[in-house]
Amino acid sequence: MYRALADPTRRAILDELQDRSGQTLFELCVRLTGRGFTSTRQAISQHLGVLAEAGLVVIRREGRYMFIDLDTSPLQQIYQRWRVTPCESDT
Amino acid sequence: MYRALADPTRRAILDELQDRSGQTLFELCVRLTGRGFTSTRQAISQHLGVLAEAGLVVIRREGRYMFIDLDTSPLQQIYQRWRVTPCESDT
DNA sequence: ACAATAGGCAAGCATCCGCTTGCCTGTCAA
DNA sequence: TTGACAGGCAAGCGGATGCTTGCCTATTGT
Numbered sequence: 607m608y609r610a611l612a613d614p615t616r617r618a619i620l621d622e623l624q625d626r627s628g629q630t631l632f633e634l635c636v637r638l639t640g641r642g643f644t645s646t647r648q649a650i651s652q653h654l655g656v657l658a659e660a661g662l663v664v665i666r667r668e669g670r671y672m673f674i675d676l677d678t679s680p681l682q683q684i685y686q687r688w689r690v691t692p693c694e695s696d697t
Numbered sequence: 698m699y700r701a702l703a704d705p706t707r708r709a710i711l712d713e714l715q716d717r718s719g720q721t722l723f724e725l726c727v728r729l730t731g732r733g734f735t736s737t738r739q740a741i742s743q744h745l746g747v748l749a750e751a752g753l754v755v756i757r758r759e760g761r762y763m764f765i766d767l768d769t770s771p772l773q774q775i776y777q778r779w780r781v782t783p784c785e786s787d788t
Numbered sequence: 789a790c791a792a793t794a795g796g797c798a799a800g801c802a803t804c805c806g807c808t809t810g811c812c813t814g815t816c817a818a
Numbered sequence: 819t820t821g822a823c824a825g826g827c828a829a830g831c832g833g834a835t836g837c838t839t840g841c842c843t844a845t846t847g848t
Contacts, residue, residue: 611775612703613836624779632794649837651795670794670845681781684702688715690772692783704806723824740807742825761815761824 607660607680615645616653620662623676630671698751698771706736707744711753714767721762 610616615638622637623629629637631654635647645653654674657663664675684690701707706729713728714720720728722745726738736744745765748754755766775781 608702608708609835611699615836617699620779630794645836646838647795648797648839652836672795676779678779678781681775681779682783684772684775685781685783687708688711688767688769688772690769690776692773692776700805706806721824736806737808738825739809739827743806763825 607662607683610656610660610662613653613656615643615649616657618643619650619653619657620676620678623663623674624678627676628673630673634674698753698774701747701751701753704744704747706734706740707748709734710741710744710748711767711769714754714765715769718767719764721764725765 618638618641619634622634622641631647631651634654635645635650638645638650654663654665658665661680662677664677666673666675685692709729709732710725713725713732722738722742725745726736726741729736729741745754745756749756752771753768755768757764757766776783
């Protein structure tokens with residue numbers, strides 16, 4: 607999962623999903639290219655594979671669509687591991 | 698900094714520094730090999746370069762020694778970026 | 789029924805990354 | 819002062835990784 611965070615495109619995917627969770631792959635592709643990323647559908651798909659394996663993303667299939675939901679809970683490991691003290695501004 | 702977390706050896710260095718901050722490079726090498734890591738001094742040194750660039754580690758030189766201190770504050774970015782809700786057990 | 793749409797699979801490629809190797813610099817102790 | 823010790827620098831190598839390309843499957847609309 608640490609490796610999953612290492613790639614800028616994958617982080618952008620997480621950003622995009624946080625902005626709107628439950629998007630389909632094609633939506634993601636369109637909106638990411640809108641944000642300046644040039645990745646093809648296959649590239650995004652592979653990234654989603656990595657993110658899903660890391661548990662940061664949940665993939666739900668319906669008919670011919672796949673919907674992708676964000677799950678940030680694995681990130682708690684990071685805080686638990688190194689005891690990060692949340693700063694005041696984090697309410 | 699996300700890339701800095703991607704490597705297991707680097708995470709082990711952070712673990713080791715959390716256990717005892719302010720270690721010297723040689724101490725780190727010894728204690729890491731004790732934990733099953735086979736990395737040479739040069740490898741560790743390069744890892745420290747990456748960690749320092751990410752701001753996760755602060756290097757302080759004194760005479761012929763270098764002391765390495767942990768700084769987990771950059772990790773707060775992660776929580777701020779994806780609004781991770783800390784779980785109850787994290788006091 | 790058939791064409792278009794949404795996505796999957798796998799191989800190939802270029803790059804990056806971690807690691808080793810070999811050698812050099814500077815500091816301290818005897 | 820000289821040798822041992824702590825660390826630095828740089829080149830090279832092999833494996834991992836991100837991406838593309840080409841083709842295939844399945845669902846849906848008309």
